[in-house]
């Protein structure tokens with residue numbers, strides 16, 4: 480996410496970070512770099528201008544802190560102002576009282592509305608709400624099927640026209656849904672049709688639905704990957720249909736950042752939620768402060784910790800912490816459990832990208848693929864419980880049996896055991912392994928997980944195919 484912007488901003492800040500004194504011209508030099516980085520990331524010019532002006536005033540004015548040197552203070556000011564640009568505060572979703580809360584999603588085709596409808600529904604269901612998804616996209620024949628699938632995944636009800644009744648009228652569907660909802664549902668989410676570009680029909684339909692549904696919230700769903708165009712799209716939706724907040728989707732992609740950084744100032748509405756992947760759980764409130772530190776490559780430990788907390792149960796976490804502390808207690812079984820928890824947390828590179836400094840490790844991170852995790856899991860599963868508890872039992876012949884059973888090579892088994900015992904040693908000495916030393920991940924000199932050319936592979940072919 481925001482790879483290019485992050486690396487340019489980090490460079491600009493590196494030059495001032497260590498400075499004990501910061502002259503006006505130091506500030507101006509750094510700002511030239513920062514402006515260039517933002518413009519290149521497609522941030523709207525007006526936003527770049529006011530951002531730079533605000534940073535300059537604060538950096539040159541006397542903001543004295545005993546704890547920070549002037550270079551560090553400058554970085555703090557940049558981080559602060561970036562947080563402001565992104566909307567300053569996380570917005571809290573509020574429910575209507577005594578009647579269903581109505582949410583309407585608008586946006587271009589492919590922006591991620593239908594997926595978002597499912598994500599929101601699941602998020603609300605997890606708060607003990609009973610949302611109803613309403614299929615008001617009757618434009619494309621398979622749109623209704625898509626929202627039914629999404630509703631099923633989220634485990635919530637979907638209100639859609641019966642098939643065979645010809646092309647339904649979205650306005651009718653919405654008004655029927657709203658009549659039907661109060662008896663069973665406390666939130667109604669209306670998924671509307673999009674077009675490839677803003678056109679009159681689309682606008683007229685969305686405006687009409689908004690008029691009759693009187694939603695508590697209308698969210699404009701914006702694909703963060705589309706850069707500067709997002710601002711133009713948002714402006715035309717704002718003039719014609721109107722909305723209360725935006726939702727940014729596809730923040731997991733290599734967005735240039737422009738959309739996120741321009742939307743709030745240009746539309747004067749907050750970003751409410753962030754969508755970070757195709758799975759229904761890849762979704763959260765949009766946190767301006769965390770996003771700012773991520774853009775500046777200062778990491779997003781808060782999101783990471785929250786994600787970990789919701790995945791690991793407390794007992795598991797305590798057990799793990801004890802095992803890590805004692806070192807010896809940490810077995811391949813614990814390790815397998817960890818791997819499964821990591822898998823539950825979601826996409827591995829997106830988890831690791833929340834660590835500080837991840838921007839600099841971008842190339843390495845992109846090499847980490849899920850198949851490496853699967854392979855590691857297969858290897859451990861092919862060991863007996865005794866072997867998992869005591870890797871020193873693993874003689875040559877046992878290793879080749881394991882390679883056979885897991886559809887891997889002896890070299891891959893050896894490498895996993897070596898990395899595991901290195902990690903175990905580090906834990907014993909009181910060090911927690913860093914990104915490069917997690918046993919399941921490729922190490923720096925082990926370029927990729929692919930089997931080297933000519934290496935012998937064991938195991939049956941069917942199993943092999945399913946593991947690579």
Ligand SMILES: Nc1nc2c(ncn2[C@@H]2O[C@H](COP(=O)(O)OP(=O)(O)O)[C@@H](O)[C@H]2O)c(=O)[nH]1
Nearest residue numbers: 588589590591592593594728729754755756757
């Ligand atoms: N990587 C990624 N893909 C997404 C995200 N949100 C939606 N998508 C994908 O984008 C495509 C279009 O999404 P859809 O919900 O159908 O968009 P709609 O036309 O606005 O309803 C689908 O393939 C989704 O799986 C996201 O946050 N990250």
Ligand SMILES: [Mg+2]
Nearest residue numbers: 592593616622
């Ligand atoms: Mg859709």
